[in-house]
Amino acid sequence: MDVLTDPARRFLAATAPEHTETQAEMADLADEWGFPIIGPEAGAVLRLLARLTDADRAFEFGSGFGYSATWFLRGGAGHVVCTEFDADEAERGVSFAAEGGYADRVTFEVGDAMETVDRYDGPFDVVLIDHQKERYADAYRAVLSKVRSGGVVVADNIARGPIDFGDLVDHFEAGEPLPDAAVDAQTRGVGEYVGTVRSDDAVETAVLPVGSGISVSTVVR
Ligand SMILES: C[S@@+](CC[C@H](N)C(=O)[O-])C[C@H]1O[C@@H](n2cnc3c(N)ncnc32)[C@H](O)[C@@H]1O
Incomplete structure (x- = not known):
C-alpha cells in the first residue's frame, strides 16, 4: 500500500537531491x-x-x-559502522568506498548486527535500523544506551516493504491486534517497533512518509 498520492510521491522524487557518481x-x-x-x-x-x-559517529543495522x-557521510558524519550478514554485499561496499574516496570513514562488519553492536561502546549520534523487521525493537533496545542525548534513531520500512501496512493502520487506528509472529513476523516487528518508541519517554518520535516510511526518534533523556 502506498501512503502518498502519486503526485506527492513524484514531487518528492523530483525534488530529492541528486546522487553522487558513486551513489548512482x-x-x-x-x-x-x-x-x-x-x-x-x-x-x-x-x-x-x-x-x-x-x-561524528553513526551505526547501521543492515547496510547492504x-x-x-553515504547519506550520513554527505551530511558530514565522521564515520559510519556498517553491518551486513552478506559478505559479498559488504565486499561491494568496501569497493564502493575505495572508489568514492571515503574508505577511511566507513567500517564494514560482516556478521549479525545484533552481535556487532555489543562490541561498540558508542556514543553514536545517528543510527539507522534497516535489517530484519522482526528484530527492530531488539535493535533499538540494544543501541539506545549508546546513543547520546540529542542523537537520533531512524528505522526504515514503516509504511512499505515486506510488511502489510493495512494491518499497521488497523492496529494504531482501531486497536486491532498485530498479526501473529507465525503469520507475519515482519509486520508484527515493525508494529512492535513503532509501539515501543512511541511509548518510551527516553525518545520523541515522528513518523515521516518519505521513501518507504521512516520512524525518527530523538533521544531526550
Ligand atoms: C534493506 S537492506 C539494507 C539497505 C541499506 N540500509 C541501504 O539503504 O543502502 C537490509 C540488509 O540487512 C541485511 N541484514 C539483515 N539482517 C541482518 C543482521 N541481523 N545483521 C546484519 N545484516 C543483516 C541483509 O542482508 C540486507 O543486506
Whole structure:
C-alpha cells in the first residue's frame, strides 16, 4: 500500500537531491540485484539528521553495500559502522568506498548486527535500523544506551516493504491486534517497533512518509 498520492510521491522524487557518481552506481546495482536501498528521499533525511546533530559517529543495522551510509557521510558524519550478514554485499561496499574516496570513514562488519553492536561502546549520534523487521525493537533496545542525548534513531520500512501496512493502520487506528509472529513476523516487528518508541519517554518520535516510511526518534533523556 502506498501512503502518498502519486503526485506527492513524484514531487518528492523530483525534488530529492541528486546522487553522487558513486551513489548512482550503487542505485544501478540495486536495480540490477532487485536490492532494497533507502533511496534519495529518505537518504536526504539521513543527510539532514547527520548535519543537524553535527554527527561524528553513526551505526547501521543492515547496510547492504553501504548506500544509506553515504547519506550520513554527505551530511558530514565522521564515520559510519556498517553491518551486513552478506559478505559479498559488504565486499561491494568496501569497493564502493575505495572508489568514492571515503574508505577511511566507513567500517564494514560482516556478521549479525545484533552481535556487532555489543562490541561498540558508542556514543553514536545517528543510527539507522534497516535489517530484519522482526528484530527492530531488539535493535533499538540494544543501541539506545549508546546513543547520546540529542542523537537520533531512524528505522526504515514503516509504511512499505515486506510488511502489510493495512494491518499497521488497523492496529494504531482501531486497536486491532498485530498479526501473529507465525503469520507475519515482519509486520508484527515493525508494529512492535513503532509501539515501543512511541511509548518510551527516553525518545520523541515522528513518523515521516518519505521513501518507504521512516520512524525518527530523538533521544531526550
Ligand atoms: C534493506 S537492506 C539494507 C539497505 C541499506 N540500509 C541501504 O539503504 O543502502 C537490509 C540488509 O540487512 C541485511 N541484514 C539483515 N539482517 C541482518 C543482521 N541481523 N545483521 C546484519 N545484516 C543483516 C541483509 O542482508 C540486507 O543486506
